Each structure stands twice: as structure tokens, then as C-alpha cells.
Amino acid sequence: FRATQKTLEKEIAQVVSAVNDITSKPVGTKDDNMDEVELEAYLLKAPYESLNRSFRATQKTLEKEIAQVVSAVNDITSKPVGTKDEANNGLDKLVGKLQGLKRKMEDARREEEEQVRKLQSRLVHIKRGQDPSVMRQWTSDRVSRILVDYMLREGMYDAAAALASTLDIKDLVDLDIFLSARKVIAGLMNRDAAPAIQWCVDNRSRLSKVKNSLEFLLRKQEYVELVRSERLDRAITYARKYFPGFADTHMRDIQEAMALAAFAKMQPSYERYQIALSPDRWSVLAGTFQDTLYALYSLTSQSVLSITLQSGLSALKTNQCVDPATHVSSCPVCEPHMGALARRLPVALHSHSSLVCRITGALMDEDNPPMVMPNGYVYSKNAMLDMAGRNGGRVTCPQTKTVYRYDELKKAFIS
Numbered sequence: 001f002r003a004t005q006k007t008l009e010k011e012i013a014q015v016v017s018a019v020n021d022i023t024s025k026p027v028g029t030k031d032d033n034m035d036e037v038e039l040e041a042y043l044l045k046a047p048y049e050s051l052n053r054s055f056r057a058t059q060k061t062l063e064k065e066i067a068q069v070v071s072a073v074n075d076i077t078s079k080p081v082g083t084k085d086e087a088n089n090g091l092d093k094l095v096g097k098l099q100g101l102k103r104k105m106e107d108a109r110r111e112e113e114e115q116v117r118k119l120q121s122r123l124v125h126i127k128r129g130q131d132p133s134v135m136r137q138w139t140s141d142r143v144s145r146i147l148v149d150y151m152l153r154e155g156m157y158d159a160a161a162a163l164a165s166t167l168d169i170k171d172l173v174d175l176d177i178f179l180s181a182r183k184v185i186a187g188l189m190n191r192d193a194a195p196a197i198q199w200c201v202d203n204r205s206r207l208s209k210v211k212n213s214l215e216f217l218l219r220k221q222e223y224v225e226l227v228r229s230e231r232l233d234r235a236i237t238y239a240r241k242y243f244p245g246f247a248d249t250h251m252r253d254i255q256e257a258m259a260l261a262a263f264a265k266m267q268p269s270y271e272r273y274q275i276a277l278s279p280d281r282w283s284v285l286a287g288t289f290q291d292t293l294y295a296l297y298s299l300t301s302q303s304v305l306s307i308t309l310q311s312g313l314s315a316l317k318t319n320q321c322v323d324p325a326t327h328v329s330s331c332p333v334c335e336p337h338m339g340a341l342a343r344r345l346p347v348a349l350h351s352h353s354s355l356v357c358r359i360t361g362a363l364m365d366e367d368n369p370p371m372v373m374p375n376g377y378v379y380s381k382n383a384m385l386d387m388a389g390r391n392g393g394r395v396t397c398p399q400t401k402t403v404y405r406y407d408e409l410k411k412a413f414i415s
Contacts, residue, residue, distance in 0.1 A: 040129065040142075043122045045298035046174045051115040056205070058108035065101045072097060121171035145172050150305040152178040153290075155185070174299070181293050188286040191225070193218045196289055206296060214292050216246045220257055221285060224276055227261050235261055306341070313342040318350070325399070330361030355414070359383040359398060370412040373397055373404055384409060 072094045129138045144167045151160035157179060164170045187195040200207060200215035207214065219242045226235035243254045260276060275281070294301055317333045320326040321342070327334035333342050355364040357380035364370045370378045377397050387395045388406040396403050 040126050042300060043126065044119065046177060047115050047119040047122065049297045050177065051112060051119065054108065054111050054115060061104060065104060069097050069101060118171050125172055141169055141172065144169055146304045146308060148173045150303040153303045157182055177297055184289060185286050188282055188289060191282050193222050203296060212292055213250065214288055216250050217285060217288060220253065221281060223257055224260065228277060232261055309341055310345060313338060314345045315348050317342050317345055317348050319347055328356055328358050328361060357383050371409040372412050374408055375400055375402055378412060
């Protein structure tokens with residue numbers, strides 16, 4: 001088993017490395033399709049991490065089961081045999097253990113085969129993205145994947161699963177990861193840390209490697225709830241049982257937690273104690289768990305939908321988008337909801353500026369030149385002609401509501 005695990009881990013790592021090399025390094029001839037494919041390398045990371053996790057969990061389970069079988073065999077062969085019935089009972093127990101071991105190995109094999117199949121499907125999908133003849137369908141599948149990913153992150157599990165099944169893209173989305181976390185998040189929102197703690201126990205070795213403190217935060221929160229409910233004896237017992245294992249890395253937090261038990265009835269004004277006793281801590285823990293989950297499976301910290309939208313908005317954002325007085329109705333960044341997403345994005349660098357009419361949203365050029373009003377505001381000639389034709393040769397500035405004759409406008413020349 002260990003030899004198989006090492007071989008498969010090595011082979012999968014080589015595949016992931018090869019794909020990363022293809023999508024991250026410059027290639028000799030590259031078209032627009034390849035630019036799209038470069039953004040899809042993250043698809044391989046989650047199934048690889050799931051497969052790796054399955055390997056390690058299976059290894060621990062099988063080592064434990066095999067040790068029990070070996071111990072049972074040693075007992076049978078080394079101890080004096082009693083009656084025939086005792087010998088048969090011992091053999092029956094051994095057969096039962098071997099059958100149980102076989103079932104667990106078969107279950108592990110099916111799980112690993114499923115992850116390998118999913119990894120193969122995603123590799124095929126990425127390869128199809130380089131074929132111009134299927135680019136339209138590939139792009140459609142990509143949009144669907146992005147939407148399903150967003151729905152899963154927002155907790156719309158059933159709708160996301162139904163959409164993925166309907167569009168036949170279940171192999172291209174990480175339903176299993178999010179659905180397995182569903183119970184944990186629901187428990188935290190209901191002030192129950194037990195599912196989350198069990199998740200941390202199952203992933204303790206990987207969490208310790210990245211020095212993640214989620215398990216301590218959950219243990220501390222259970223302690224705080226005992227203090228809040230004034231069950232101080234149980235709180236002290238709980239702290240003695242679980243806090244010593246975190247003393248090397250969280251001693252200051254442990255000291256503050258123990259002080260909390262002394263001052264809880266006094267409603268302490270110290271900010272750290274108020275934060276610890278706040279009911280909002282459960283929502284914070286749910287967010288911390290999600291961040292840990294994403295990091296553990298190499299998922300992006302934000303939804304791919306958010307990342308994609310921000311990439312486009314960052315290329316469009318200008319200084320005028322920041323000022324409400326210069327918003328343009330046709331500009332995506334000036335739209336309120338998109339503007340909120342783009343608020344923290346930097347302003348794009350444009351070596352060539354374009355003038356856009358605030359009334360029509362049309363580009364102002366030699367065929368539709370900019371016209372300057374006496375008050376200094378600039379609009380396109382077509383917009384002014386249309387307004388003048390409907391108002392007897394008069395135009396009104398949308399900003400100041402000042403009325404002018406069309407012949408008072410001057411054409412602007414920009415070099």
C-alpha cells in the first residue's frame with residue numbers, strides 16, 4: 001500500500017507540475033484560446049488535494065486495521081488452544097476482521113478511483129479549451145462552472161448541485177468538498193462546534209503543517225460558552241483537558257481565556273473580553289473555517305466569479321468612475337453594484353484616452369465630435385443635435401440645467 005501511495009503521489013505531482021509549466025510559461029505560438037486555458041490550472045488542484053487526503057486517511061486506517069489483524073494472528077498462534085469451540089470463535093473473529101479490512105480497502109479504492117476520474121475529466125476539459133471548433137461550448141461550460149462555484153460559496157448547495165447535474169458539469173466543480181463542509185458551517189451558525197472540531201481532528205496533520213489555529217479557536221469558543229452560561233466548574237475542567245495541547249503556541253490566549261472565567265460575572269469592559277463574549281464570534285468562526293477549507297484544498301480565497309469580474313473592472317476603471325459627478329450610465333464601473341466590487345481596485349493605466357458622451361454613452365470622435373457648452377461641460381454633437389431638434393434649437397446641460405442655444409456651443413479639438 002505504501003509503495004502504491006508513493007508511486008501515485010509522484011505521478012500525480014508530475015502531472016500537476018506539467019500542466020502548471022504549460023499554463024505559466026511562455027509558449028512559442030499562442031492564440032487567444034490559450035490565454036483562456038491559462039486561467040484554468042486551478043481546476044486540477046482541488047481533486048489532487050482530495051486524492052492526497054484520501055491516500056493519507058486510508059493509510060492510517062489500514063495500518064491500524066492491519067496491526068489488529070496481526071495481533072489477532074499472533075494471539076492465535078502463540079497462546080495454547082483451549083476447546084474446539086474457543087478455537088473456532090478465535091478464527092471467526094479473525095475472519096471478521098479480515099472481511100472488515102477488505103471492505104475498507106474496497107471503499108478506499110472506489111474513493112481514490114473517483115478522484116482520479118475527476119482529475120482526468122478536468123485534464124480533458126482543459127485540453128478541449130485549445131480547440132477553436134469547440135470554444136463556444138467550452139466557454140459556456142466555463143461560465144456555468146463559475147456560477148456553480150459562486151453558488152456553493154454562498155451556501156446555495158441544492159441549487160448548485162441541481163445546476164451542475166442539469167448541465168452535466170459535476171466532474172468540473174467541487175461539489176463534494178463544499179457539501180462535506182455544509183454540516184460544519186451549519187453547526188457553527190447554530191453555535192455547535194462539534195462537527196468543526198471533528199473536521200479538525202480528521203485533518204489535524206495537514207493543519208499542523210501550515211500552523212493553522214482553527215482547532216484552538218473552536219476549543220476556546222466552547223470554553224467561552226461554558227463561562228457565558230456560568231458553568232465555571234465545567235469550564236475549568238474543559239480547559240484543563242484541552243488547553244495544555246496548545247500551550248506552546250497560544251499561551252497568551254489561554255491566559256486571557258482563564259482570566260475571563262474570573263471576570264465574566266463583572267461584565268468586563270476590556271475590549272478583548274467583550275470580543276470573546278460576543279455572539280458574533282460564531283459567524284467569525286464560520287468564516288475562518290471557510291478560509292481554512294479553501295487553503296487546505298488549494299481553492300481560491302474569493303469566488304472565481306468575483307475574481308473574473310474584478311479583472312475586467314480593473315481594466316475599465318478610471319478616475320472619473322470614482323467621482324459620482326462624472327459617472328457614465330454605460331460604464332460598468334459606474335454601475336452601483338459593480339462599483340462596490342471595484343471600489344478597492346486600482347485605476348487602470350490607459351496610454352490613449354477615449355471621450356464618451358455622458359448622455360448617449362457613445363464614443364466621441366471625428367464623426368461625432370465633442371461640443372463644449374459655455375459652462376464648460378462637454379457632450380457629443382449627435383446628442384446635442386438630437387436635443388436641439390426636439391427643443392426648438394435649444395439644449396439643456398444635464399448637470400447644471402442651464403439652457404443654451406445650439407449655436408452657442410463650440411466644437412472641441414483634441415490633439
